[in-house]
Amino acid sequence: MSTVTQPMQAYRASLLHFHADPALSSDAHSWIEDGLLLVEDGKVKAAGDYASLASALPPGVAVADYRGHVITPGFIDTHLHFPQTDMIASPGPGLLPWLETYTFPTERRFEDLAHARSVAEFFVDELLRNGTTTAMVYCSVHRESVDGFFEASHARNLRMVAGKVLMDRHCPPFLRDTCVEGVRDSEELINKWHKHGRQLYAITPRFAPTSTEEQLALAGELARSYPDTFIQTHVSENVDECRWVRELFPNHRSYLSVYEHYGLMRQRTMFGHCVWLDGEDWARMADTQSATAVCPTSNLFLGSGLFDFETADGAGALLSLGTDVGGGTSFSMLQTMNEAYKVARLKGSYLPALRMFYLATLGAARSMQLEGTIGSFAPGAEADFIVIDPKATPLLARRTSHANSLEELLFALALLGDDRAIRATYAAGNLVHSRLPS
The missing domain is CATH 3.20.20.140 (Metal-dependent hydrolases)
Structure with missing residues (x-):
C-alpha cells in the first residue's frame, strides 16, 4: 500500500458536495461552478471558488484541469x-x-x-x-x-x-x-x-x-x-x-x-x-x-x-x-439512483436528483456514523472524490448541453449515466482509476 502523496494537490472543476439533507433543508448543498479542490496529505484542505483559492496556492503546485466536469465526493x-x-x-x-x-x-x-x-x-x-x-x-x-x-x-x-x-x-x-x-x-x-x-x-x-x-x-x-x-x-x-x-x-x-x-x-x-x-x-x-x-x-x-x-x-x-x-x-450508483427514482414514483413519492446524490455521499456517511471522515469536502475529510463527465456519451452530452439548472444536470447524470460517466476516481488523494490517460 502506498500512502505517499504530494504536499498539496489542486483540482479545478465544478464542485458539488452536501452539508445537510436536501429533504430537510433548502440550503443543503454547495455548488461551485468554477471551483478548486485542495488536497494535502490525503485529506481535504479546502474547497471553494477557483478565483479565491488559486492566488494563494504555494509555488509549484500544479492544477489538474477538469473544467467541464463535476467533482463530488466518492x-x-x-x-x-x-x-x-x-x-x-x-x-x-x-x-x-x-x-x-x-x-x-x-x-x-x-x-x-x-x-x-x-x-x-x-x-x-x-x-x-x-x-x-x-x-x-x-x-x-x-x-x-x-x-x-x-x-x-x-x-x-x-x-x-x-x-x-x-x-x-x-x-x-x-x-x-x-x-x-x-x-x-x-x-x-x-x-x-x-x-x-x-x-x-x-x-x-x-x-x-x-x-x-x-x-x-x-x-x-x-x-x-x-x-x-x-x-x-x-x-x-x-x-x-x-x-x-x-x-x-x-x-x-x-x-x-x-x-x-x-x-x-x-x-x-x-x-x-x-x-x-x-x-x-x-x-x-x-x-x-x-x-x-x-x-x-x-x-x-x-x-x-x-x-x-x-x-x-x-x-x-x-x-x-x-x-x-x-x-x-x-x-453503478448512478444506475442505482435511476432505479431509486422510479421506485419512489411507483410508491407515490418523488426523489429529486439532489437528494439522490446526497444519499450516495453525505447521507451514506451519516448513516455509517462517518460524517467528517468521508462523504463531503469538509476540511480534514479524507480526499476520496470522483470526476464526473457530463459528456461521457453522445446522449448525455446532448441532454446536458441544454440543462437549465443544477437539478436538471444531476437528473440527467442519474438517469442516463453509468460507469462511462466516471472520468476519474481518487482515494486519499491518489488516482486509483482513470478512463483516460492521466
Missing part, C-alpha cells in the same frame, strides 16, 4: 456482496430459490484464498471504475474471503467496511459454521483488520433465518465488546422471507425486533432492504439510529417490493443507497 455503496460478482444477472423466481440455486454454490469457492483474492481484485476495481470509494461489503462464511477482500482494499488504500458472514443453519453444510466458531473467527478478524489502515470491520449475520438464536446472541455480545465496529444484515426484503421469520421466531413482534432482542440495533448497524417494515419498526430504526441501505435494482430484479421513502422519511430514519450486487444488476 460514492458510498452501503450494501453489496463481493462473492456474488460472478453470478450477477442470474435468473431466479424469487429471493429464496435464487439463494439456493446460485448464491450458495457460488460462495462455496471462497474457501480458496487464491480464488477470493482473484475475485476481490476484480470487484474492487469495478467499484472504483463506477466511482464508488467506500462500500459495506458482505464476504462469504469463509475467513479466506475476508482476507482476500481486505488485502485488495488495503493495497489501494481504500476506506472499506466488510465482514465474514455468520450462518449456522438453513444453508448447505459446506457453508455452515457453528455459533461459537463463527463468532470466534469474527473476533479474530476484527483484531486483524478493524482500523488496519483504512479498513473497518462489520459483524455480519447473513439474515435471521440462517442464524440460530444462540449465534445471534453471541453476535450481539461481540457487538457490545467492540462498539466501534459495524453490524450489517438483511431485514424485511421479501414477503416469503418475512413469513419464514415469523415461523422461526414466533415470540417476536416483527422481523426487525429479532435483531433488537439480540443487541444488533445500534449506531453503525446497516440493514439491507427494509421493504416491509411497519410503523413501529421505523420508529425503532430512528430511535436506535440504525440505518437502511435501500437497494432498488435488487428489489426490482427479485420482485421483492418497492421501498417506501415517504414513510421512512416521516420516521426520521437514516437512509443510504446500495447496489446489492449480485442481486442488484449494476455496480
